[in-house]
Amino acid sequence: MIVEPKVKGFICTTAHPAGCEESVRRQIAYCKEKGKAEGPKKVLVIGASTGYGLGSRIAVTYAYGADTMGVSFEREAKGKRTATAGWYNTKAFEKLAREDGYYARSFNGDGFSREMKDQVIEAIRQDWGKADLVVYSMAAPRRTLADGTTVSSVLKTVGEEFTNKTIDLKTNEITEVTVPVADEEEIQNTIRVMGGEDWQEWIRALVEADVLADNASTVAYSYIGPAVTHAIYKDGTIGQAKKHLYETSRNMTKEFAHKGLQAYVSVNKALVTQSSAAIPIVPLYISLLYKIMKEEGLHEGCIEQMYRLFADKFVTKETDAEGYFRLDDWELQDKVQERIDAVWDRVTTENIKELGDIEGYWEDFYQMFGFHYDNVDYSEDVEI
Ligand code: NAD
Numbered sequence: 001m002i003v004e005p006k007v008k009g010f011i012c013t014t015a016h017p018a019g020c021e022e023s024v025r026r027q028i029a030y031c032k033e034k035g036k037a038e039g040p041k042k043v044l045v046i047g048a049s050t051g052y053g054l055g056s057r058i059a060v061t062y063a064y065g066a067d068t069m070g071v072s073f074e075r076e077a078k079g080k081r082t083a084t085a086g087w088y089n090t091k092a093f094e095k096l097a098r099e100d101g102y103y104a105r106s107f108n109g110d111g112f113s114r115e116m117k118d119q120v121i122e123a124i125r126q127d128w129g130k131a132d133l134v135v136y137s138m139a140a141p142r143r144t145l146a147d148g149t150t151v152s153s154v155l156k157t158v159g160e161e162f163t164n165k166t167i168d169l170k171t172n173e174i175t176e177v178t179v180p181v182a183d184e185e186e187i188q189n190t191i192r193v194m195g196g197e198d199w200q201e202w203i204r205a206l207v208e209a210d211v212l213a214d215n216a217s218t219v220a221y222s223y224i225g226p227a228v229t230h231a232i233y234k235d236g237t238i239g240q241a242k243k244h245l246y247e248t249s250r251n252m253t254k255e256f257a258h259k260g261l262q263a264y265v266s267v268n269k270a271l272v273t274q275s276s277a278a279i280p281i282v283p284l285y286i287s288l289l290y291k292i293m294k295e296e297g298l299h300e301g302c303i304e305q306m307y308r309l310f311a312d313k314f315v316t317k318e319t320d321a322e323g324y325f326r327l328d329d330w331e332l333q334d335k336v337q338e339r340i341d342a343v344w345d346r347v348t349t350e351n352i353k354e355l356g357d358i359e360g361y362w363e364d365f366y367q368m369f370g371f372h373y374d375n376v377d378y379s380e381d382v383e384i
Contacts, residue, residue: 001381002382003082003382010277010283011277012368017382020085020092021091023092023373027302027303031062031303037310037312038315039063039310039315040132040217042067042128043060043067043134044124045071046134046136047135048090048106049090052302058093059307060135062100063307063311065102066102067103068105069120072106072111094106110144111198112145112198117206121205124211125209129211130211130213132212132216133219134219135218137221138198153190154190155238156180157182157237158181162232164232166283167283169283172349174349174352179231191241194241195240196244196247196252200248200252215259215260216262217261220248220249221265222267223242223270223328225270225285229282248263249323250323264323264324265325266326267327268327269327270328271305274368288357289336292336296335296336301364313326313327
């Protein structure tokens, strides 16, 4: 079948299998070129199929030479409907990693569920004995709880509504958006979906089943960003969930001190992923950021960020005063943020192409779904 992109707002409903393989291949090539580092050898990645989780899985495999298990929630192809990008990425990763002699086993299903936790525990017990690093990179719109009820996360403000510029991803026009205020229930639900509760349930389940090694580590991801995004991110509903994630990391390090567990949060850079495209204001900020960081020679994608995390900061345990890994260090440099401040008020539909890297934004967007790779022949039939 010939597969073409079908973009609807901030999502593409098709994915290209050969393009997704190319994406994984390039990420692997980057890590191979950068070289090895000393680190954990049995790594479980939860949320492993796209974005930061996929980058983590590739980085630990090729930097540490680690065996990996990956959990994700992706859709298989059906009839003429392609699978999701994460599905193809996972297949491609397994194939390429195994060709290079690495163990890679993947699980597709709801990571929030007890059943998935039990399946993974059984696999660790049988294949590894114990895991020594758990990466938690799940980003989900909703979560089904143990009692069967489903709660959804929202991207809203806390306290008062917030109006600012955004980009309409359907038309590339700069418009204004007013982000509404969340009520208490929405805040609590967002915390349950995107906070640390499920991360802690995973770690507890692994410890109770005795499949987590002594002195193991776990890391989950967060974002802070500059003032212009605070109302919608850091101080908004998603930020409340991230606060819960920080508290969870501290609580887990205490709770499992007898095991020597270290629970970390890594604060990463703003990047185009399926999750970040859904947040108002953030895509406009990202397109300005890309332009400036590329000009300053500071731009990184998921794989560059995750390689830097695992080959560098995680090895030397270089954290800030609060104990977080700061992969947003380059994004938040004064010379970058001062340039964002200087253009933010001026940016319009007419000058966005000049002030921002809108092309770079869309290139990353299409490539996330396996499109726009110059060495993939999209006119060829592919098996979906
Ligand atoms: P993403 O959408 O690319 O990846 C999400 C992953 O979660 C996928 O592998 C998906 O299959 C998996 N997933 C979703 N629901 C699941 C479920 N029910 N069960 C199992 N797996 C499930 O997202 P991302 O942007 O890479 O985000 C990962 C983490 O990084 C999040 O915590 C996010 O807040 C954080 N982060 C993102 C950015 C950014 O700009 N994108 C910046 C900093 C931090």
